[in-house]
Amino acid sequence: MNIxxxxxxxxxIIAGVIILGIIGYLTYAGIRDTKLYYLTPxxxxxxxxxxxxEKMRLGGVVTAxxxxxxxxxxxxxxxxxxxxxxxxxxxxxxxxxTFKNGVEVVVEGTYTSKGVFKAVxxxxxxxxxxxxxx
Amino acid sequence: MVDLGYFSMLIAVVISVYGIVxxxxxxxxxKTELVRSAENSAFVVAGLLxxxxxxxxxxxxxxxxxxxxxxxxxxxxxxLVYTISALWAGQExxxxxxxxxxxxxxxxxxxxxxxQNRALMPYVVIVLMIIILFFLILITFITPPxxxxxxxxxxxxxxxxLLQNPGMIFHPPLLFLGYVGFTVPFAFAIAALATGRLGDxxxxxxxxxxxxxxFFLGIGILLGAQWAYVELGWGGYWAWDPVENASLMxxxxxxxxxxxxxxxxxxxxxxxxxxxxxxxxxVLSIFxxxxxxxxxxxxxxxxxQSALGPFFLIFIGVILVTAFGLLVHRLPxxxxxxxxxxxxxxxxxxxxxxxxxxxxxFSVFLGTVFPIxxxxxxxxxxxxxxxxxxxxxxxxxxxxxFLTGLCPLIAWGKASGRNLRIxxxxxxxxxxxxxVVLFAVGIRKVYPLIAFTLCIFVLSTIVLExxxxxxxxxxxxxxxxxxxxTRLIWRNKRRYGGYIVHIGMVLIFLGIAGxxxxxxxxxxxxxxxxxxxxxxxxTYEKLVSYPTKSKDVVSATLSISRGGKRLGFLSPxxxxxxGQGETQTGTEVAIRSSLKEDLYIILAGYKPDGVSAxxxxxxxxxxxxxxxxxFVLALGTIVVMLPDRREKRRLLIKYSREVFSDEx
Numbered sequence: 001m002n003i004x005x006x007x008x009x010x011x012x013i014i015a016g017v018i019i020l021g022i023i024g025y026l027t028y029a030g031i032r033d034t035k036l037y038y039l040t041p042x043x044x045x046x047x048x049x050x051x052x053x054e055k056m057r058l059g060g061v062v063t064a065x066x067x068x069x070x071x072x073x074x075x076x077x078x079x080x081x082x083x084x085x086x087x088x089x090x091x092x093x094x095x096x097x098t099f100k101n102g103v104e105v106v107v108e109g110t111y112t113s114k115g116v117f118k119a120v121x122x123x124x125x126x127x128x129x130x131x132x133x134x
Numbered sequence: 135m136v137d138l139g140y141f142s143m144l145i146a147v148v149i150s151v152y153g154i155v156x157x158x159x160x161x162x163x164x165k166t167e168l169v170r171s172a173e174n175s176a177f178v179v180a181g182l183l184x185x186x187x188x189x190x191x192x193x194x195x196x197x198x199x200x201x202x203x204x205x206x207x208x209x210x211x212x213x214l215v216y217t218i219s220a221l222w223a224g225q226e227x228x229x230x231x232x233x234x235x236x237x238x239x240x241x242x243x244x245x246x247x248x249x250q251n252r253a254l255m256p257y258v259v260i261v262l263m264i265i266i267l268f269f270l271i272l273i274t275f276i277t278p279p280x281x282x283x284x285x286x287x288x289x290x291x292x293x294x295x296l297l298q299n300p301g302m303i304f305h306p307p308l309l310f311l312g313y314v315g316f317t318v319p320f321a322f323a324i325a326a327l328a329t330g331r332l333g334d335x336x337x338x339x340x341x342x343x344x345x346x347x348x349f350f351l352g353i354g355i356l357l358g359a360q361w362a363y364v365e366l367g368w369g370g371y372w373a374w375d376p377v378e379n380a381s382l383m384x385x386x387x388x389x390x391x392x393x394x395x396x397x398x399x400x401x402x403x404x405x406x407x408x409x410x411x412x413x414x415x416x417v418l419s420i421f422x423x424x425x426x427x428x429x430x431x432x433x434x435x436x437x438x439q440s441a442l443g444p445f446f447l448i449f450i451g452v453i454l455v456t457a458f459g460l461l462v463h464r465l466p467x468x469x470x471x472x473x474x475x476x477x478x479x480x481x482x483x484x485x486x487x488x489x490x491x492x493x494x495x496f497s498v499f500l501g502t503v504f505p506i507x508x509x510x511x512x513x514x515x516x517x518x519x520x521x522x523x524x525x526x527x528x529x530x531x532x533x534x535x536f537l538t539g540l541c542p543l544i545a546w547g548k549a550s551g552r553n554l555r556i557x558x559x560x561x562x563x564x565x566x567x568x569x570v571v572l573f574a575v576g577i578r579k580v581y582p583l584i585a586f587t588l589c590i591f592v593l594s595t596i597v598l599e600x601x602x603x604x605x606x607x608x609x610x611x612x613x614x615x616x617x618x619x620t621r622l623i624w625r626n627k628r629r630y631g632g633y634i635v636h637i638g639m640v641l642i643f644l645g646i647a648g649x650x651x652x653x654x655x656x657x658x659x660x661x662x663x664x665x666x667x668x669x670x671x672x673t674y675e676k677l678v679s680y681p682t683k684s685k686d687v688v689s690a691t692l693s694i695s696r697g698g699k700r701l702g703f704l705s706p707x708x709x710x711x712x713g714q715g716e717t718q719t720g721t722e723v724a725i726r727s728s729l730k731e732d733l734y735i736i737l738a739g740y741k742p743d744g745v746s747a748x749x750x751x752x753x754x755x756x757x758x759x760x761x762x763x764x765f766v767l768a769l770g771t772i773v774v775m776l777p778d779r780r781e782k783r784r785l786l787i788k789y790s791r792e793v794f795s796d797e798x
Binding site: 069 | 295296365366368432433473474477482485486489490493494496497500501504505514515516517518519521522523525526529530656658718719720721736738739740741746747748750
């Protein structure tokens with residue numbers, strides 16, 4: 001390809017490349033700065049001490065009967081499982097309406113050396129209907 | 135009755151296959167009657183889909199739980215409006231609604247083009263019918279809404295209480311109008327490629343469809359945001375959730391398309407680009423449904439998951455290969471007749487606006503599918519969340535806001551110093567002064583400060599432009615200000631309506647920028663206790679509980695005052711629904727809304743005797759401007775869409791030759 005830097009077209013190509021370059025860089029830097037592992041309880045347990053204190057997401061199902069909520073301090077304790085391994089989670093804050101036994105959750109926070117996952121955000125998947133147990 | 139629905143779908147499948155074949159043969163061997171027959175078959179398909187929708191509608195109204203879909207999404211005690219909206223609460227009904235809308239749009243397109251665009255129409259009909267057929271196959275064979283249960287349940291399972299919100303009535307159908315609407319310009323683009331009629335006729339013919347779709351997609355997104363704002367657990371009005379992103383992406387590319395077609399109309403440039411944009415917009419609409427329905431990416435709004443994923447993926451693949459194949463085939467005929475001249479010009483500022491919009495769409499796409507990519511490449515799921523999207527999109531969004539002020543007023547070809555001075559010097563000074571004032575009153579955060587300053591800049595360019603127009607009219611006609619103002623808009627609806635749309639967008643930006651100044655607090659209060667949040671004093675007065683027909687309500691009362699002045703009471707509550715099976719709670723937030731800010735209170739927990747209760751208190755500054763911006767945007771869009779006689783006459787002159795040759 002023949003690029004003549006004096007031609008009109010090349011000016012636009014340069015401007016366009018600059019814009020796309022900036023957007024590309026922002027995207028790259030964004031991913032670099034904010035990326036989080038999304039792990040299951042088993043994956044976290046297997047990695048063990050290697051991931052202590054690292055910010056990550058944990059996905060799984062809330063074990064039935066494991067929910068304890070202290071309305072006074074807004075502290076929620078529950079267990080997340082992938083049916084192979086389970087992890088206790090502690091979360092402080094407002095609990096979404098859809099949070100209950102057996103629901104799929106994604107929590108964001110850190111896995112501590114005590115084997116507890118300290119969550120700062122709690123997301124629940126909202127099914128569009130009552131899921132009948134079948 | 136129910137079987138009528140199923141058989142209608144089955145017959146519709148057969149007839150749409152016929153329509154596609156008839157249109158293809160009619161086009162190939164120049165048989166006008168066959169093309170007409172294909173068009174008529176589209177009418178029949180639309181009729182059959184109407185019957186299908188009516189049957190489902192009737193089944194909901196009569197609580198016919200023999201139908202699995204009706205039993206899954208409604209119950210005897212469900213209020214009428216939500217019984218109606220349950221029609222699109224699940225996948226089967228949503229797809230039926232989608233197919234029906236597309237069939238109705240197809241009928242309208244055919245009626246609009248009885249006497250024009252005859253060369254394009256066979257292909258338009260083929261494309262539209264193939265897409266209808268895709269949805270028909272899904273609702274007939276894969277997830278039929280007319281599936282019957284073996285036993286007749288006494289009551290349905292009811293609609294998830296979270297979906298019992300006014301948002302449910304409008305948000306999904308309006309979003310669908312947008313998604314489905316983009317199919318029309320897409321079909322015309324494909325027809326233009328297939329026939330080699332690559333002028334701007336296909337763009338002109340679908341201008342209103344494009345604006346219509348863009349508008350409803352945008353309003354649908356805003357209504358969804360409004361709903362998520364009041365629904366706890368959905369993370370506020372915008373959480374960069376994959377399902378939300380899925381609706382934003384086609385809106386972004388659609389916005390780019392809406393702008394770049396103007397360059398083709400005026401300058402005959404960007405032909406390839408426009409076709410790519412409309413293909414992308416349509417594919418992203420389908421991709422949005424794919425993300426929503428396949429559950430491939432985890433989302434707080436994840437809908438009933440299903441086996442539809444592969445079907446959508448294959449469909450998307452086929453569309454992309456066909457469309458881009460055609461595009462490459464026609465590439466030699468898509469040369470621009472003009473060249474870009476200067477970097478500082480209308481054309482290039484539109485081009486940059488396009489690049490930025492596509493850049494945003496790309497980064498949103500990448501962030502959304504990142505878990506899939508990382509799992510495929512490295513075997514481990516890596517996600518990026520709201521921080522990623524904010525970090526990337528805030529600066530890009532600000533650049534876009536700046537161009538919103540620049541694009542409409544910068545001169546075509548090459549902007550002279552004079553053009554720049556006339557249009558931008560005073561807005562620049564006003565914005566700068568505004569920025570200094572904002573800085574002086576204590577707004578020190580960089581991005582919001584830039585955002586507010588740019589809002590002032592864009593608004594003043596628009597106000598200035600209106601003033602110039604009004605004054606010019608007054609000089610010529612001696613009308614009073616109001617008449618001059620309304621006539622100015624009336625006589626050039628596209629231009630001045632477009633400015634109104636821009637004002638709406640600026641207000642939305644303003645509201646979003648306000649979120650940088652949020653404040654929140656989680657507190658546990660004893661009865662009679664007060665807390666302060668910014669200048670509000672909030673006192674927990676009492677807790678009451680009472681049952682209603684369908685739920686038990688626990689409601690807290692808080693009195694609000696500011697600077698010693700009583701502002702009234704707020705009552706956030708927790709409702710427990712008495713439905714069958716597991717209990718479902720719903721948290722009703724209480725909001726004191728004003729133009730300056732919303733005070734937003736959540737009841738997070740309580741002691742049964744009401745001695746103490748926990749609350750989350752949030753101040754959301756300027757959030758109301760997002761919704762106001764939506765209204766302004768709607769107003770502007772209506773102006774832009776109104777029929778314009780002058781515009782028509784101009785077009786008629788420009789195209790009389792082409793239309794004439796079309797008739798031969």
